[in-house]
Amino acid sequence: MWNYEKRLQYPVNITQTNPKMAQVIISQFGGPDGELSASMRYISQRYTMSDKRVQGVLTDIGTEELAHMEIVSAIIYQLTKNLTPEEIKASGFDKYYVDHTLALWPQAAGGIPFNACEFQSKGDSITDLFEDMAAEQKARTTYDNILRLVKDPEVADPIRFLREREVVHFQRFGEANREDCNKSERTKYNH
Amino acid sequence: MMNVPMNQQQLFTWINEISFACNDIVLYLDTHPDDEEAMNYFNHYSEMRRKALKTYEEHYGPLTIDTAAPATGKWYWSTQKWPWEGGMC
Numbered sequence: 001m002w003n004y005e006k007r008l009q010y011p012v013n014i015t016q017t018n019p020k021m022a023q024v025i026i027s028q029f030g031g032p033d034g035e036l037s038a039s040m041r042y043i044s045q046r047y048t049m050s051d052k053r054v055q056g057v058l059t060d061i062g063t064e065e066l067a068h069m070e071i072v073s074a075i076i077y078q079l080t081k082n083l084t085p086e087e088i089k090a091s092g093f094d095k096y097y098v099d100h101t102l103a104l105w106p107q108a109a110g111g112i113p114f115n116a117c118e119f120q121s122k123g124d125s126i127t128d129l130f131e132d133m134a135a136e137q138k139a140r141t142t143y144d145n146i147l148r149l150v151k152d153p154e155v156a157d158p159i160r161f162l163r164e165r166e167v168v169h170f171q172r173f174g175e176a177n178r179e180d181c182n183k184s185e186r187t188k189y190n191h
Numbered sequence: 192m193m194n195v196p197m198n199q200q201q202l203f204t205w206i207n208e209i210s211f212a213c214n215d216i217v218l219y220l221d222t223h224p225d226d227e228e229a230m231n232y233f234n235h236y237s238e239m240r241r242k243a244l245k246t247y248e249e250h251y252g253p254l255t256i257d258t259a260a261p262a263t264g265k266w267y268w269s270t271q272k273w274p275w276e277g278g279m280c
Binding site for chain 1: 210255268269270271272273275276
């Protein structure tokens with residue numbers, strides 16, 4: 001069961017719209033290494049994970065990823081708020097606008113829709129945890145790429161927070177992987 | 192009802208029931224924010240839920256992160272069964 005908290009995990013207060021930037025950042029909403037993929041990956045994998053503590057890590061990180069999806073969405077929303085048709089045309093945002101107006105829709109920067117093929121849920125604890133560690137690094141790289149393209153401090157600040165969380169999650173999954181290798185009978189049996 | 196001692200299963204069922212009452216009335220209140228009767232209903236069950244979750248944590252372990260801080264100094268959040276493993280659910 002989940003409950004919603006009416007707050008962002010990290011504040012987003014963007015005063016200058018920038019639809020070009022939004023089109024890049026939207027990849028971390030619905031793209032291959034985005035927050036939606038991350039959350040669905042961990043929340044799907046946790047049922048067959050072989051250790052209760054690791055099930056906990058997947059539950060809690062999967063939950064935090066939903067909060068990150070909310071931060072990314074808030075950034076995109078504020079970057080595209082109240083755009084004029086001229087601004088939409090000039091920025092190349094018209095291709096998104098024609099289908100979604102200014103609503104949030106999960107897609108990659110290149111326009112590819114969110115797809116569950118972006119992640120795996122394999123039912124093998126070691127396999128899944130290595131996928132999770134790789135996923136955190138891929139997301140970190142994406143945030144690094146975004147930070148090379150974004151210069152507005154109001155945007156870069158929450159992006160830096162999200163990047164840092166990828167590093168923390170990578171650490172936690174690494175520990176989960178070691179706990180799992182050492183302690184779980186089921187995993188020993190399977191490998 | 193909270194004055195009658197309950198066993199773990201009874202307390203758990205009670206939490207499920209009053210939590211559902213909260214979830215359900217929240218949906219109604221979202222579109223009827225001025226309904227005083229509904230608000231009283233929410234307050235009543237929400238307060239019972241808060242107390243029941245605290246009681247449950249003290250006796251059997253945490254069901255929410257806000258009741259996960261154990262007086263015993265042991266972290267039960269990830270060491271007790273998860274709901275899909277037949278932990279209380």
